[in-house]
Amino acid sequence: MSTKVGDIVEDFHSNNGDRITDKMSTVHRHHETSRKESEDESRLPALEAAYTDILRHLGEDTDREGLLRTPLRAAKAIQFLTKGYHETIDDILNNAIFDEDHDEMVIVKDIDMFSLCEHHMVPFFGKVHIGYIPNKKVVGLSKLARIVEIFSRRLQVQERLTKQIATGISEALQPKGVAVVIEAAHMCMVMRGVQKMNSRTVTSAMLGVYLEDPKTREEFLYLSRRT
Amino acid sequence: MDRSKQNKYSSNEKNDNGDGDSVLNGHFDGMVKRAAGGPQAPGAESAPHRSTSAVMESWKEERTRSLEDNEMSLPSLAAAYTTILRGLGENPQRQGLLKTPWRAATAMQFFTKGYQEKIIDVLNDAIFDEDHDEMVIVKDIDMFSMCEHHLVPIFGRVHIGYLPNKRVLGLSKLARIVEIYSRRLQVQERLTKQIAVAITEALQPTGVGVVIEATHMCMVMRGVQKMNSKTVTSTMLGNFREDPKTRDEFLRLIKS
Numbered sequence: 470m471s472t473k474v475g476d477i478v479e480d481f482h483s484n485n486g487d488r489i490t491d492k493m494s495t496v497h498r499h500h501e502t503s504r505k506e507s508e509d510e511s512r513l514p515a516l517e518a519a520y521t522d523i524l525r526h527l528g529e530d531t532d533r534e535g536l537l538r539t540p541l542r543a544a545k546a547i548q549f550l551t552k553g554y555h556e557t558i559d560d561i562l563n564n565a566i567f568d569e570d571h572d573e574m575v576i577v578k579d580i581d582m583f584s585l586c587e588h589h590m591v592p593f594f595g596k597v598h599i600g601y602i603p604n605k606k607v608v609g610l611s612k613l614a615r616i617v618e619i620f621s622r623r624l625q626v627q628e629r630l631t632k633q634i635a636t637g638i639s640e641a642l643q644p645k646g647v648a649v650v651i652e653a654a655h656m657c658m659v660m661r662g663v664q665k666m667n668s669r670t671v672t673s674a675m676l677g678v679y680l681e682d683p684k685t686r687e688e689f690l691y692l693s694r695r696t
Numbered sequence: 697m698d699r700s701k702q703n704k705y706s707s708n709e710k711n712d713n714g715d716g717d718s719v720l721n722g723h724f725d726g727m728v729k730r731a732a733g734g735p736q737a738p739g740a741e742s743a744p745h746r747s748t749s750a751v752m753e754s755w756k757e758e759r760t761r762s763l764e765d766n767e768m769s770l771p772s773l774a775a776a777y778t779t780i781l782r783g784l785g786e787n788p789q790r791q792g793l794l795k796t797p798w799r800a801a802t803a804m805q806f807f808t809k810g811y812q813e814k815i816i817d818v819l820n821d822a823i824f825d826e827d828h829d830e831m832v833i834v835k836d837i838d839m840f841s842m843c844e845h846h847l848v849p850i851f852g853r854v855h856i857g858y859l860p861n862k863r864v865l866g867l868s869k870l871a872r873i874v875e876i877y878s879r880r881l882q883v884q885e886r887l888t889k890q891i892a893v894a895i896t897e898a899l900q901p902t903g904v905g906v907v908i909e910a911t912h913m914c915m916v917m918r919g920v921q922k923m924n925s926k927t928v929t930s931t932m933l934g935n936f937r938e939d940p941k942t943r944d945e946f947l948r949l950i951k952s
Contacts, residue, residue, distance in 0.1 A: 504784065508785075512784075515779060516779070519779040519783070520776070522772060522773075522776040523773055523804065523847075524881075526773050527773075527805065527881075528760045528811050529811075535845065536844060536881070539881075542846050543847040544783075546846045546848055550917060551786075587793055587796060588792070589796070589800055590796065590800040590803070591803055591849070592849060626792060656849055656851075657803065659840070660807065660851070661806045
């Protein structure tokens with residue numbers, strides 16, 4: 470869960486400054502799941518009842534044709550949108566780390582990301598760009614996208630999401646550096662509240678050489694820019 | 697209390713008003729009846745006489761929710777959201793989630809504020825007599841709605857065109873009509889039609905065309921997960937339906 474990883478990040482940075490070392494790797498792979506996939510079915514009725522309540526209190530008629538099965542659909546939808554709580558990094562990464570004598574930057578950019586704002590429970594979505602410099606260990610490329618999925622399919626705050634992705638990769642690979650940039654549109658700002666249609670929020674997390682060396686950071690930002 | 701008359705669009709289409717000659721059953725054969733007072737409004741009670749006052753009657757039936765209702769429903773909505781948070785495996789007591797049920801509840805009320813408003817309030821003052829009979833188009837109206845099947849946002853753009861018949865409407869009122877109908881639990885097809893019908897009833901124009909192009913988060917964020925898919929729906933009434941050249945002009949002018 471998010472608080473546990475928050476603790477990890479705290480420990481991480483207070484103990485190590487910002488250097489990524491090996492000893493933290495095994496210690497901090499706590500089980501982050503706060504929800505078991507098998508429990509989802511059993512929790513559906515409670516969610517359904519809550520959604521039926523919501524529909525009624527919004528002034529809708531829950532017996533009209535279009536809304537008859539909406540509580541069930543909405544409950545399943547929101548379980549899907551928060552399925553990141555099921556998964557841990559260990560589960561998806563364990564097999565796909567390879568020893569490779571490569572120490573140049575690897576970037577996976579334009580990863581579509583969909584998350585839920587934890588303050589309004591309204592979607593925010595955008596693109597994630599990830600770069601890392603391997604230290605003899607490279608990771609399967611799709612695993613970077615899967616890490617994004619694990620952390621984004623939760624009730625999130627964009628700042629925390631960025632950091633969780635960065636620390637997740639750091640812990641798994643112990644690379645020389647990790648950089649994560651997220652650019653997203655927040656429906657809570659677009660559809661309601663200030664209603665600024667075109668506003669985008671950009672957050673970034675730089676660890677290791679990306680933090681220390683401006684030229685490395687610059688290369689990453691240049692290569693991951695919108696073309 | 698029947699709380700969603702204006703959304704019982706499909707069921708009203710099946711109602712038989714027994715009047716005979718004017719457009720009933722909600723079936724639009726493209727005829728915009730001016731003398732007879734216009735086609736059946738969505739969600740209207742059957743009005744026995746077809747005059748402008750009947751049209752006004754139908755507008756009066758639209759409101760189902762008041763600000764007081766909102767106040768009173770807020771605690772129950774917040775409680776429902778707390779249940780949802782718990783059911784998802786989150787801890788509602790952590791700092792970031794402490795006031796989320798209230799925020800989510802107010803947000804949801806905002807997304808369905810179309811239920812609080814009536815067309816008649818929005819339009820009453822802004823209909824002007826103008827000797828203009830050329831096409832008027834307002835395009836690229838940003839639209840945000842909620843899918844009634846998954847309670848997930850829909851957003852896109854609405855393009856509206858109409859041929860006035862001596863009466864024009866304040867331009868922002870077209871956007872306000874879009875707001876009233878889109879800020880509800882909707883189905884894109886129904887939304888398009890409701891907008892077209894509202895304009896028809898307000899102005900009795902020679903023709904109305906409405907095109908909506910939208911992205912459905914229920915298809916993008918979940919389910920089939922097709923990132924770039926868009927859904928386009930249109931409603932053409934009156935001249936726009938009968939005359940291909942008019943329709944053509946409209947469609948060409950809204951293309952960007």
